[in-house]
Amino acid sequence: MEYEAVIGLETHVQLKTHSKMWCGCANIFGSDPNTNVCPVCLGMPGVLPVANAEALKLTVLTGYLLNCEIPPFAKFDRKNYFYPDSAKNYQVTQYDRPSTAKGWVEFEFDGPGSVDGMSRVRITRAHLEEDVGKSTHFDRHSGVDFNRAGVPLLEIVSEPDLNGPEMTYAYLKALTDILRRGGISDCDLEKGMLRCDVNVSVRPKGATQLGSKIEIKNMNTFSGVRRALEYEIPRQIEAVRRGESLRQETRRWDEVAGITETMRSKEDAHDYRYLPEPDLMPFVPTEPWLEEVRGRLVELPLARKRRFMGEYLLPSGDAEVFRDHLELGAFFERAAAGYKNPKAIANLVINNLQAHLVESGFSVTELKMTPAAVRELVELVESGKISSKIAQEVFREMATSGEPPAAIIDRKGWLQVSDISAIEALCQAAIEANSSSSADFRAGKVAALNFLKGQVMKVSKGKANPSLVGEILERKLRE
Ligand code: ADP
Ligand code: MG
Numbered sequence: 246m247e248y249e250a251v252i253g254l255e256t257h258v259q260l261k262t263h264s265k266m267w268c269g270c271a272n273i274f275g276s277d278p279n280t281n282v283c284p285v286c287l288g289m290p291g292v293l294p295v296a297n298a299e300a301l302k303l304t305v306l307t308g309y310l311l312n313c314e315i316p317p318f319a320k321f322d323r324k325n326y327f328y329p330d331s332a333k334n335y336q337v338t339q340y341d342r343p344s345t346a347k348g349w350v351e352f353e354f355d356g357p358g359s360v361d362g363m364s365r366v367r368i369t370r371a372h373l374e375e376d377v378g379k380s381t382h383f384d385r386h387s388g389v390d391f392n393r394a395g396v397p398l399l400e401i402v403s404e405p406d407l408n409g410p411e412m413t414y415a416y417l418k419a420l421t422d423i424l425r426r427g428g429i430s431d432c433d434l435e436k437g438m439l440r441c442d443v444n445v446s447v448r449p450k451g452a453t454q455l456g457s458k459i460e461i462k463n464m465n466t467f468s469g470v471r472r473a474l475e476y477e478i479p480r481q482i483e484a485v486r487r488g489e490s491l492r493q494e495t496r497r498w499d500e501v502a503g504i505t506e507t508m509r510s511k512e513d514a515h516d517y518r519y520l521p522e523p524d525l526m527p528f529v530p531t532e533p534w535l536e537e538v539r540g541r542l543v544e545l546p547l548a549r550k551r552r553f554m555g556e557y558l559l560p561s562g563d564a565e566v567f568r569d570h571l572e573l574g575a576f577f578e579r580a581a582a583g584y585k586n587p588k589a590i591a592n593l594v595i596n597n598l599q600a601h602l603v604e605s606g607f608s609v610t611e612l613k614m615t616p617a618a619v620r621e622l623v624e625l626v627e628s629g630k631i632s633s634k635i636a637q638e639v640f641r642e643m644a645t646s647g648e649p650p651a652a653i654i655d656r657k658g659w660l661q662v663s664d665i666s667a668i669e670a671l672c673q674a675a676i677e678a679n680s681s682s683s684a685d686f687r688a689g690k691v692a693a694l695n696f697l698k699g700q701v702m703k704v705s706k707g708k709a710n711p712s713l714v715g716e717i718l719e720r721k722l723r724e
């Protein structure tokens with residue numbers, strides 16, 4: 246019997262806000278322990294939370310970016326548990342009435358169920374909660390750093406639509422690309438801004454019923470998620486093949502040993518005794534407020550790639566460069582607007598301009614040349630006024646002086662010579678000066694023509710129109 250994996254992710258990301266969720270403490274990483282704290286995030290008795298308006302906006306914005314519905318009514322709940330990382334002994338979250346629900350993420354992944362190389366994962370919900378403190382080992386004792394406590398956290402729950410390690414990896418990549426581009430979260434894994442719980446089960450291929458869910462808790466790297474699944478899926482399949490029945494449990498990934506191991510079984514599951522948060526009003530967004538949030542929607546990476554392919558007829562590789570480099574893409578768009586051959590401009594921007602940025606350390610806004618000048622340069626090549634070799638020289642000049650290409654060409658006398666009689670004279674001279682090559686060509690050595698062509702180009706300092714040179718040489722040699 247063949248088995249298949251079924252995977253669903255609960256992804257937690259820290260929202261990109263200046264302050265924490267319920268107080269004015271800074272939401273920053275890397276401060277000395279317990280320096281960004283106050284009575285509210287330390288859970289002192291008698292304090293009251295005030296919801297961070299920006300966090301609410303980012304949550305709903307995420308809903309829009311993930312194609313979710315935004316329910317007209319949402320509320321906060323307390324999830325009760327006793328553990329040192331929570332000074333309040335509960336975590337505020339959204340239990341039964343989340344701020345967003347029922348969306349989907351589309352991403353490039355080819356596999357079972359994909360259409361034209363695109364896969365879709367349904368999003369159950371994305372709800373707002375607060376992060377908790379961090380158990381930390383200090384010099385001579387252990388303690389808790391509460392700088393992270395109360396940082397706004399978004400939990401994005403997917404439906405069990407993922408089918409393996411690679412698809413899960415691609416989904417996480419796509420999700421974080423969306424969140425970064427949308428300004429929701431930096432998703433900096435090294436700063437612990439993203440953590441996910443990986444739920445995985447196996448079942449006979451094609452079965453409709455789900456197998457027992459195993460949850461691998463607190464993964465904080467994409468490669469860790471992939472490796473954990475590469476280990477866990479065969480483990481479950483082998484167990485089922487042996488006739489064991491898997492039981493729902495929570496496991497931990499041991500990065501060093503490369504295995505998962507039992508943390509707790511279903512019987513030890515916590516009873517969180519969720520109850521509505523009495524200190525916070527339900528959240529009922531108004532239409533103008535939602536409108537304002539929608540005003541912050543941006544073009545997402547996938548849509549951008551598709552647009553560059555559709556609008557400018559660029560190949561996917563070029564479109565990906567502009568998908569990832571916003572400023573370079575904007576420069577290209579300004580240069581290519583209305584131009585008949587955008588690919589020629591893309592070539593110059595991707596090859597020459599990008600290399601120049603790397604070499605000079607300039608950002609696109611610090612460039613000396615304008616998009617119009619780049620278009621002009623491409624036009625000069627395409628209309629045969631300068632050779633592509635000369636264009637390289639002109640580009641170098643433009644990069645340092647900022648002069649428009651026509652002025653540079655004029656000053657240097659680089660206009661391509663297409664004057665037939667001038668080129669004929671140069672060709673004649675080259676044939677006479679290199680009689681052995683000429684003889685070689687006449688004897689059938691076709692490569693000798695390239696040598697002669699090179700000679701003419703050299704004498705003309707690269708200005709002779711190379712295709713004319715080739716034609717004239719050949720004609721003369723065959724005369
Ligand atoms: P719980 O109530 O235990 O948190 P949920 O139903 O909320 O479980 O699901 C949590 C996550 O687990 C979701 O991402 C969901 O897609 C995924 N999931 C649920 N059941 C399964 C299963 N049998 N196999 C794999 N993933 C599952
Ligand atoms: Mg859950």
Ligand code: ZN
Nearest residue numbers: 268270283286
């Ligand atoms: Zn605080």
